[in-house]
Amino acid sequence: MTERYDTVVVGGGHNGLVAAAYLARAGLRTLVLERLGHTGGAAVSERPFTGLDARISGYSYLVSLLPRRIIDDLGLRVELRSRATASYTPVLRDGRPAGLLVEREPGPATEESFRVVTGSDKEYAAWREFYAETARLAERVAPTLLRPLPRARDLKTAAGPIWADLVDRPVGEVIERRFRDDTVRGVVLTDALIGTFADAYDPSLRQNRCFLYHVIGNGTGEWRVPVGGMGAVADVMAHAARVAGADIRVGATVTKIESDGSAAEVEYRSGDDERRVAARWVLSGVAPAVLTGLLGIGPADPDPDPDADAGAGAGAGAGAGADGRRRPEGAQLKINLLVDRLPRLRSGVDPAVAFAGTFHVAEDWSRLRRAYDEAAGGALPTVVPGELYCHTLTDSSILGPELVRRGWHTLTYFGLQLPARLFADAGGVEEEAVRRAIAALDEHLVDPIADCLARDAEGRPCLESKTPQDVEHALGMPGGHIFHGDLSWPWLNDDQPVESSAEAWGVATGVPNVLLCGSGAVRGGAVSGIGGHNAAMAVLAMIR
Template structure:
């Protein structure tokens, strides 16, 4: 067969752009086909409220996992700003009149805040817990842009640190439910909850689940840069995708938007519908990279008349509690405020509290109660939520007039709302129900109703945008709204896993020889990282007979 391109990439998310840039640098001809009118996938900015000059990071919002090496090698002009405050959590035991403030650069104030909520004994344990986690994350972080180690190799790398705590840390984070070490080492219900949230975001997991999905989620939240810091992208997420698109085009990639792929054959033929006239076209590639979820890829292969699941492909579909296929379990609400709301805690200013991650109704017991409510088929009340205020770190996403007025954005991320809870609701009802749950949760800890400080657009509508799991499915093509394309994997292979092909060694295998995964469904996927794109590109380069590192 004479191929039109060396590589055709299905989907134009940030990972697809990373892959295209690396492959273009290696001399490959690359075509990206993106169904939407812009590339970037979930890493985009948008004017969410008509007539209001504010560019919000519509889906993704913070950056931790994007390696400096990718930024440097692709020549990306990106600024990522640190947050001075790690988190603030109102204490429900005092009705929010006190709270836990964790400052990144003020150990004394942080310790005093622990004491103020009656958790003085947990302050030192909290610091020690973070130090223990870094024994693992600092050892594994450098491996994420290399071929996958085996479990034994990854463990040996952690033990090679020489830290006497290494074996215990490995066991606590990799071999046993993460809930055990959190509960054993911290007495405060609030402190336990602050730690546990990193294990739950985007999953429908519990602290002690046997499948350890919560452990994998926890690891990816802490592994970024080796120390787990989360930064704000200056200019919003659109700046990240914009730079990646420039890099891909600079290296010669052909990027087509409004081009929906409808079928893929294992030998490299891709059918797609392009433009307003919806004319079906076909293109061929020696390699196909899939930036879409595995379930979506299976549908595309089946639409071409082929078996979507070759015998070489992994294990049965993982399920959430209750037998539901792995589904998203979150809601995201974007708000534009006239000013930051007042707190019940007079010892902390709103500017400090909202500068980091603002935890709402996320104590250990509240998280489990919310999960139990969801398991029984109810929207949790109060809904556990986390808030991020982009504009306290980066006001550039607002117009000069909005900045001068004191306006701010808030992004609220609600947990434990699995997709199946929306069964029987139309999209409008689902958004309204979850918006109400989020606003009620905010009101439970603030000194004034949040609605009193929400701006209105020129038509008089409140500046509220809600994205449910259904929206992520319909708009971004994430089945059941799962932001991880189905689930997270360990950043290593099991010792007996096959490693014969470059695709297997780089964690991008689909079971089809010529189709590789390059999105969040790669073994090292999830969040805005570029791992999937980089590693798929390296697998192609290696398979074609070139040293994968030769393009550095």
């Protein structure tokens, strides 16, 4: 017998859950189908170390883009806690260890550290000016993220000259023009490369779009620590969906979606059973490249087309394969560590200050660009750039009381410029990438990381790593791309036609009653719930 719902949400990632919560609250009979045995997708906490009560954010770890309004609308009991330190970048200048400190509220210590590292006050002045202008753009864009897509012209004038620098030309230009110092330039560039494989001057501007998403969250771009770990964020979203009346089925793998544009049937596998469910609407929380396979309108795994560009308002690889967009490819190495003490730094700075914020390793401008060139040429970067932070300095609740008493800490590392293609062949590439990432970090430490690693119940060092392939295998994110595909500008070009609510909200797929509600929607990337919210609003707009 075929069941009937108003809406079926494919994929129980955090975005699918947000969509389900909004739709169920609006009175629509809503079903979420999730392939894994639990909800959350890339927003989950895990206990990776045998016998140890450490609930680590397995994939995503910091929150910036989740709008306050979604938290309030859905009554999400989630706490996002500010970090005392925004970032710390250890450097060796003339062989002498030092570090660039950026406090969350920059004060004299930030100013002094710029002076020590760069030799004058000029870089700090340039920094403040640049981020003040960026904030002006962020304040304009952030409120639009939960509305139908604005037009570029509506934002451009208000944003001022920074628009041209961040939107029209490769972000590398403005960074080189405004900053002189290799390390300062690199720290600015990192926001353009998190989850995006690109050079500073990439003509596709995918690095500009990535940069923008990293600085606009809630109008401030502040990245905060989810108390209880990332799993706590998705759990309250699942709770909100259930309380609103949505049905959530885990262990339910969708295998096919059929639609005539106004009615749909979804086939899914649950254990040994093949089931069908009929719905007026289907919301896809899976990547666009997965959706095309389920719809049978394109290969699930399209051929790479590195020259195509997602561009404005197109969705992160929306319709990938069907319209020749490039196949998503992740470019990160995630490493989760548990340490029995925080390592001391050669610069002498308190580790509790340095590791509380984003700790940049080998992310100088020149090193990031060299790493890109090496990786684009098919080689593992000689020096692996990346960044880490200590969750437990801001929120120790993810560790059991005994581990807190012992003073243990988690460290979360995210390596850049490591495209999936590098890990395609077996043969120790992952181990070597981890070794190089740790070596780059150790350069700045008195205590090498290996000496600080805790041991699990079986005596193994507490370090787990995840390549893009691991992410794809575990979560079904094509190519292990953390945003389901390259990010899109969060607006429409001035002359871009809009013919439906789905297009207006940036959630269209080409099939009128099948909408994107995940990271692949325009504005859907990262842990934000925005994709889910916007798909739900598009459905409600079509009903009302």
